[in-house]
Amino acid sequence: MTMSGQSHILAIGGGSFRMTERHGFLEASPLLRYGLDLTGQDRPKLGLLATAMGDDADWLLKMYGAFAGWDVEVSHLTVFPMPNVEDPRAWLLEQDMVYVCGGSVANLAALWRLHGLDEAFEEAWRAGVVLSGQSAGALCWHVGGNTDSFGPKLRVWADGLALLPYSCGVHYNSDPQRRRLLHASVASGELPDGYAADEGVALHYVGTEFIQAVTVDPAGYAYRVEHDGADGAKEFRIEPRLLTS
Numbered sequence: 507m508t509m510s511g512q513s514h515i516l517a518i519g520g521g522s523f524r525m526t527e528r529h530g531f532l533e534a535s536p537l538l539r540y541g542l543d544l545t546g547q548d549r550p551k552l553g554l555l556a557t558a559m560g561d562d563a564d565w566l567l568k569m570y571g572a573f574a575g576w577d578v579e580v581s582h583l584t585v586f587p588m589p590n591v592e593d594p595r596a597w598l599l600e601q602d603m604v605y606v607c608g609g610s611v612a613n614l615a616a617l618w619r620l621h622g623l624d625e626a627f628e629e630a631w632r633a634g635v636v637l638s639g640q641s642a643g644a645l646c647w648h649v650g651g652n653t654d655s656f657g658p659k660l661r662v663w664a665d666g667l668a669l670l671p672y673s674c675g676v677h678y679n680s681d682p683q684r685r686r687l688l689h690a691s692v693a694s695g696e697l698p699d700g701y702a703a704d705e706g707v708a709l710h711y712v713g714t715e716f717i718q719a720v721t722v723d724p725a726g727y728a729y730r731v732e733h734d735g736a737d738g739a740k741e742f743r744i745e746p747r748l749l750t751s
Contacts (some may be wrong), residue, residue, distance in 0.1 A: 519703025546609025
């Protein structure tokens with residue numbers, strides 16, 4: 507848990523990992539080093555969740571490999587075919603940081619609620635466990651955003667854990683329809699005002715307050731999206747802090 511006792515969420519628009527030249531191997535991004543540094547621990551406990559990928563064993567193995575050589579203690583939580591730990595709540599509270607991978611955010615939220623993990627995540631967050639994740643693993647902490655969980659055509663999704671009272675946009679510069687739909691859903695009131703992140707950019711919140719954006723891409727940005735008071739939405743670009751290592 508964080509030394510300061512503060513509650514941190516690091517919501518990543520994309521680019522948590524990259525493929526190395528050795529095909530099939532993942533390398534963790536400095537964005538994740540930034541998250542681990544928030545714990546204040548010399549050897550933080552990092553919990554991995556691949557619920558949004560159906561607890562895919564191959565993906566979990568690749569994520570473990572991405573942290574080889576890092577001074578972290580890695581474990582994971584699965585719910586298929588049953589939870590792999592006796593007490594998932596206790597496991598969450600033992601972590602210093604959790605990382606949630608991308609995939610189907612709609613399925614992720616349904617399964618977490620089925621297993622009582624929605625309440626456990628809120629308790630862990632309030633206790634100072636750093637919550638992080640990419641794509642689905644970023645959307646889930648917010649009120650909602652847009653998702654391809656239901657098919658290739660994006661749909662508005664407003665069933666997040668709502669630890670953060672905002673909408674969220676991910677993959678913002680790599681999928682143009684995401685920006686259009688986020689603007690439309692904020693304009694219509696389907697989603698509240700919120701924040702969005704390009705690939706390689708992360709949104710850092712302390713408590714429920716947006717503190718800053720960080721990036722590994724010099725061309726990447728974050729954004730604030732707000733209702734314009736009429737029948738549209740307005741967007742403000744946020745300059746992120748560049749992480750160099």
